[in-house]
Amino acid sequence: xxxxxxxxxxxxxxxxxxxxxxxxxxxxxxxxxxxxxxxxxxxxxxxxxxxxxxxxxxxxxxxxxxxxxxxxxxxxxxxxxxxxxxxxxxxxxxxxxxxxxxxxxxxxxxxxxxxxxxxxxxxxxxxxxxxxxxxxxxxxxxxxxxxxxxxxxxxxxxxxxxxxxxxxxxxxxxxxxxxxxxxxxxxxxxxxxxxxxxxxxxxxxxxxxxxxxxxxxxxxxxxxxxxxxxxxxxxxxxxxxxxxxxxxxxxxxxxxxxxxxxxxxxxxxxxxxxxxxxxxxxxxxxxxxxxxxxxx
Numbered sequence: 001x002x003x004x005x006x007x008x009x010x011x012x013x014x015x016x017x018x019x020x021x022x023x024x025x026x027x028x029x030x031x032x033x034x035x036x037x038x039x040x041x042x043x044x045x046x047x048x049x050x051x052x053x054x055x056x057x058x059x060x061x062x063x064x065x066x067x068x069x070x071x072x073x074x075x076x077x078x079x080x081x082x083x084x085x086x087x088x089x090x091x092x093x094x095x096x097x098x099x100x101x102x103x104x105x106x107x108x109x110x111x112x113x114x115x116x117x118x119x120x121x122x123x124x125x126x127x128x129x130x131x132x133x134x135x136x137x138x139x140x141x142x143x144x145x146x147x148x149x150x151x152x153x154x155x156x157x158x159x160x161x162x163x164x165x166x167x168x169x170x171x172x173x174x175x176x177x178x179x180x181x182x183x184x185x186x187x188x189x190x191x192x193x194x195x196x197x198x199x200x201x202x203x204x205x206x207x208x209x210x211x212x213x214x215x216x217x218x219x220x221x222x223x224x225x226x227x228x229x230x231x232x233x234x235x236x237x238x239x240x241x242x243x244x245x246x247x248x249x250x251x252x253x254x255x256x257x258x259x260x261x262x263x264x265x266x267x268x269x270x271x272x273x274x275x276x277x278x279x280x281x282x283x284x285x286x287x288x289x290x291x292x293x294x295x296x
Contacts, residue, residue: 025181028120028135035074043288046284059241062095068092073086085116090110092110101155109149111149111157120139121139131174138166139166163189181205184200196246215256216257253276267292268295269291
């Protein structure tokens, strides 16, 4: 049960919203255990938070904005307490109305986005007499652009920043396989061409698993530590649309994911749905994901 659960949990690597979630969970693979997953995501938004106010329509008259993402994930157990995680997505973003982005002048952008490399360590574990368990973990990672994409447009596939993240992960699992997880962390972001604000990252997760399925609900939050609002005087003074990377980007989203093994706990399928609950200088997104998972 323990080994199957670990494989199930880390299979749900990419939530629907790439921005607000890390690929780190409160489960830890065993030594030499490898999990590889390929997932497809589709998300869109037709409303945008200009500052903290939700507006009808998106900036620059771009109409509905949709994204398609193919994500690849791998997790390997270096030993029973330390693992390595690698992720990278191929992203396509477009204006469904066909209107051009005011920065790069194109109505669609696509390409490989960023490579993320993380190390995750289980630092403390306590097993209780009733069969429940508490774990404390930590993770450090770096993400950097793989492609030479434009990082400052509304329709850009990313912000083209290098990010260094540090995370703390707490998880409590009951003796009947219900678990609760909390994460908190800090993301340092930099770009040689323009400023990208750092951010505080938080998430809360509640889930349940058996040998037949795994399911969780997750609340993901980003709180930027600096930046200004789109449409403000600071935004205009710094160049308007070409200063999008310097805005304060905050959001809260809710996602639901399920995993079902289909062949001997080695191959399985995932599905997910997510929606944005609140934001600041961010699209009011919603979307779904499906994926295939292999675990040795």
